[in-house]
Amino acid sequence: MARLAIFIDGGYLDALARDEFSVWVDYKRFVEQIVLTVASRTPNSVDLLRTYYYHCLPYQSNPPTQKEAVRYGSKHRLFTKLRHLDRFTVREGRLAFRGLDAQGEPIFQQKGVDLLLGLDFALLSGKRQITHAAVVSGDSDLVPAFEVARQEGISVWLFHGPRCSKVAGSSTYAEELWLAGDERIELDQTFMDRVAMPPAPQAI
Secondary structure (H helix, E strand, C coil), rough: CEEEEEEHHHHHHHHHHHHHHHHCCCHHHHHHHHHHHHCCCCCEEEEEEEEEEEECCCCCCCCCCHHHHHHHHHHHHHHHHHHCCEEECCCCCEEEEEEECCCCEEEEEEECHHHHHHHHHHHHCCCCCCCCEEEEEEHHHHHHHHHHHHHCCCEEEEEEECCCCCCCCCCCCCHHHHHHCCCCCCCHHHHHHHEECCCCCCCC
């Protein structure tokens, strides 16, 4: 039996869902779809060990603005909901202020997210607790972790966004990361529609 762990870069998936596909992700469906995708290309049955989700709570000034408080509360509720899903672990990094952009808007950078993901990935691979790893990310910082896993005989599946972004016009993932994967699955509109949250019922 194949033993699978799923690693999700939450900020990356948020950006894809919002900018490329205009959907809200139902994470239970998303995980189920990844398992089905891996199982459809694997001769053995697939057992999901755990899903690991990495993200940061939004920035809040002191005191927070109403907009900041609403955004923070919404993300906090999501993290709480995800923690109640079966075999689901939420790892939180932090946001670091990096100045202002040309429009005077604050720039923030996630800190610790890639490190946490890489550590979990390498640890499970090194202990041979998994045979397959599905990673949702586009960051080249994960290339060393991919290489370690492959050396341990782990089959590394990269789930990534489109090669050409609707927003930036460039690829949504690093080419080095794509090359480091054993299997590459592009998240397209059909895939994302399957895992989208159903629309709220209209009031009568």
